[in-house]
Amino acid sequence: MAVVTANGKDVEVDEEGYLTDLNTWDEDIAKVLADQDKLELTESHWEVIHFLREYYNEYQIAPAVRVLTKAIGKKLGPEKGNSKYLYELFPYGPAKQACRFAGLPKPTGCI
Amino acid sequence: MAAFDVPPFRPYPIIPELKPDAMKKDGPFIAKPDHQEALGFPGKLVDNWQEKAIEKMGDLLKRFRSFQVYMDACVKCGACTDKCHYFIGTSDPKNMPVARQDLLRQVYRRYFTFAGKYFPKLVGAKDLTREILDEWYNYYHQCSQCRRCSVFCPYGIDTAEISMAAREIMDSIGHGQKYCNEIIAKVYKIGNNLGLPEPALRDTLEGLEEDILDATGVAVRLPIDEEGVDVLLVTPSADFFAEPHVDGLVGYAKVFHQAGISWTISSYASEAANFSMFIGSYENMRKIALRIRQAAIDLKVKRIVFGECGHAWRVAYSFLNTLAGPFDFLDPKYPVPQHICELTYDLIQRGALKLDKTANDHMKLTFHDSCNVARATRMGSMPGGQFVIPREVIKAVCNHYYDMPSDTIHDGTFCCGGGGGLLTDDLMEVRVKGALPRMEALKQVTDDHGVTHMAAICAICKSQFTKVLPYYGFRMDQIVSVHQLVSNAIVLSPPE
Numbered sequence: 177m178a179v180v181t182a183n184g185k186d187v188e189v190d191e192e193g194y195l196t197d198l199n200t201w202d203e204d205i206a207k208v209l210a211d212q213d214k215l216e217l218t219e220s221h222w223e224v225i226h227f228l229r230e231y232y233n234e235y236q237i238a239p240a241v242r243v244l245t246k247a248i249g250k251k252l253g254p255e256k257g258n259s260k261y262l263y264e265l266f267p268y269g270p271a272k273q274a275c276r277f278a279g280l281p282k283p284t285g286c287i
Numbered sequence: 288m289a290a291f292d293v294p295p296f297r298p299y300p301i302i303p304e305l306k307p308d309a310m311k312k313d314g315p316f317i318a319k320p321d322h323q324e325a326l327g328f329p330g331k332l333v334d335n336w337q338e339k340a341i342e343k344m345g346d347l348l349k350r351f352r353s354f355q356v357y358m359d360a361c362v363k364c365g366a367c368t369d370k371c372h373y374f375i376g377t378s379d380p381k382n383m384p385v386a387r388q389d390l391l392r393q394v395y396r397r398y399f400t401f402a403g404k405y406f407p408k409l410v411g412a413k414d415l416t417r418e419i420l421d422e423w424y425n426y427y428h429q430c431s432q433c434r435r436c437s438v439f440c441p442y443g444i445d446t447a448e449i450s451m452a453a454r455e456i457m458d459s460i461g462h463g464q465k466y467c468n469e470i471i472a473k474v475y476k477i478g479n480n481l482g483l484p485e486p487a488l489r490d491t492l493e494g495l496e497e498d499i500l501d502a503t504g505v506a507v508r509l510p511i512d513e514e515g516v517d518v519l520l521v522t523p524s525a526d527f528f529a530e531p532h533v534d535g536l537v538g539y540a541k542v543f544h545q546a547g548i549s550w551t552i553s554s555y556a557s558e559a560a561n562f563s564m565f566i567g568s569y570e571n572m573r574k575i576a577l578r579i580r581q582a583a584i585d586l587k588v589k590r591i592v593f594g595e596c597g598h599a600w601r602v603a604y605s606f607l608n609t610l611a612g613p614f615d616f617l618d619p620k621y622p623v624p625q626h627i628c629e630l631t632y633d634l635i636q637r638g639a640l641k642l643d644k645t646a647n648d649h650m651k652l653t654f655h656d657s658c659n660v661a662r663a664t665r666m667g668s669m670p671g672g673q674f675v676i677p678r679e680v681i682k683a684v685c686n687h688y689y690d691m692p693s694d695t696i697h698d699g700t701f702c703c704g705g706g707g708g709l710l711t712d713d714l715m716e717v718r719v720k721g722a723l724p725r726m727e728a729l730k731q732v733t734d735d736h737g738v739t740h741m742a743a744i745c746a747i748c749k750s751q752f753t754k755v756l757p758y759y760g761f762r763m764d765q766i767v768s769v770h771q772l773v774s775n776a777i778v779l780s781p782p783e
Contacts, residue, residue, distance in 0.1 A: 191316055191713075192316070192712065192713070234486075235484065235486055235487035235490065236482075236484055236487070237481065237482055237483050237484060237487045239487075239491075240483075240487075240491045240494075240527055240528040240529075240533070241528065241529055241530050241533065242491070242494060242495060242498065242530075242533055243490065243491055243494050246494060246498070259530055263763075269754075271528075271529070272712070283481060283482075283528070284466070284469055284470050284473060284480060284481060284482065285470060285473075285479070285480030285481040285482075285523075285524055285525055285528070285560070286480060286523050286524075286525040286529075286532075286560060286596075286710060286746035286747045286749075286750055287481070287525050287528055287529040287532075287746075287750050
């Protein structure tokens with residue numbers, strides 16, 4: 177099993193780079209995971225990442241794209257409540273890339 | 288953007304120059320023990336795997352006469368060689384359908400034919416070695432089971448069934464694919480491919496009801512687990528989760544609303560997809576199909592309608608009655624099951640929907656025939672209804688529609704490149720390369736007619752195109768749901 181290291185702390189990831197245990201996540205880990213994709217996390221990224229974790233804690237699944245865009249729109253203004261904005265932040269797709277940075281399991285299925 | 292070269296558009300569809308072993312790889316990620324065991328397969332490769340694999344092959348040869356015929360009948364005429372989108376996109380000769388079949392056939396000959404047992408070299412028969420198992424795993428996961436090759440085979444040899452048999456053999460020895468098997472295990476545990484639990488599903492549906500109300504001023508419902516309604520809608524869980532799928536779901540809801548048909552989604556059978564077909568597992572396919580039957584009984588519905596999902600419609604149309612029938616408790620006036628496009632088409636024919644085509648005037652449309660719908664099912668009561676009905680629905684809601692070239696549509700349609708259990712990031716190279724022929728056809732209607740959007744009726748196609756369109760210079764949002772177009776055009780009655 178592969179590991180990523182942040183601040184001397186090793187955490188386990190699966191073969192696709194997703195944390196195997198949600199509870200091992202912290203912000204430094206998120207930065208290291210983003211760094212692997214050559215992304216620097218800004219305040220806008222953190223808004224999304226924190227929402228994903230909150231939603232996951234309540235529902236045990238990442239939010240559907242409309243749930244996410246609506247929540248972001250309410251928080252940051254309607255011009256940001258769309259998937260175009262999210263793809264600008266997370267070019268590989270908000271569902272997969274943002275979930276990975278947030279320490280959530282990879283969403284599966286026909287998506 | 289990619290760690291591999293995206294194949295260039297060809298000036299005209301020539302057969303590519305062969306590049307042996309171009310796609311020789313390790314194949315997709317292997318299933319974990321808990322995914323395997325949830326499906327009744329060994330957790331990891333068993334010690335006596337050769338013996339077990341041959342035993343399983345013998346079992347399948349006995350159970351499926353078609354499989355035996357496919358192993359015996361090929362005369363190497365070559366008609367199939369250039370028909371596979373993966374061969375066209377990768378140039379790897381092992382992606383020629385005949386070569387893909389031969390990976391299994393060489394072992395079949397060695398253990399199950401007289402000539403192969405005694406004169407293996409004369410008939411190309413080979414012992415099952417680890418090297419051959421690895422080739423099976425790699426190349427049977429470069430087949431989307433789209434069945435285009437079988438249309439051109441004079442014997443009707445169906446490579447999809449051979450690839451399903453190969454995956455079933457590999458699963459039975461503990462060597463399954465992570466993507467498919469993890470998903471099937473989630474259906475058993477949670478009810479859908481995504482692993483979307485009931486509270487999240489309810490929250491998502493409520494949010495969509497709010498969105499429709501905001502946008503239209505009309506309260507359109509997306510009911511869940513409501514007993515005694517007319518219709519149980521079974522749709523891919525991607526319809527709840529992803530774009531453009533969700534716009535299709537909103538379209539179904541508006542159609543039901545406007546037609547006054549009471550309906551519900553089931554939290555127990557919240558998935559139309561049946562990935563067990565991809566791995567050739569009859570037992571698992573039946574287990575998933577029975578969930579739909581159970582939901583229909585529990586919710587006391589009169590009809591079952593399937594949403595936009597390609598292989599689900601194959602399982603529903605072709606196998607549901609034998610897997611989970613009889614459905615004598617449903618209303619015999621309606622087809623069991625019915626496709627959402629059939630339902631909408633019938634309503635349009637009856638003039639029951641008010642449609643404003645100009646709502647889609649910002650788009651010029653074409654339609655991608657999804658392989659399982661095109662080559663394994665039908666819609667309506669006329670031959671070729673599966674080609675006619677989705678197009679008629681689109682034309683009823685859009686002013687601008689153009690077909691792609693005739694050898695790339697209807698039963699000659701090219702797969703999106705992500706079907707059959709290949710829609711996973713670890714197979715991105717084969718997905719992108721396999722999309723080449725469809726992208727070429729789309730380019731042609733873009734150049735000739737100014738087409739801006741391609742509509743589809745399959746969750747896999749929609750996700751695959753969202754991902755691969757940008758590799759070929761298109762935008763990811765050029766793929767739309769058919770019922771998204773209906774959703775745009777439908778004129779809802781104002782609130783009373």
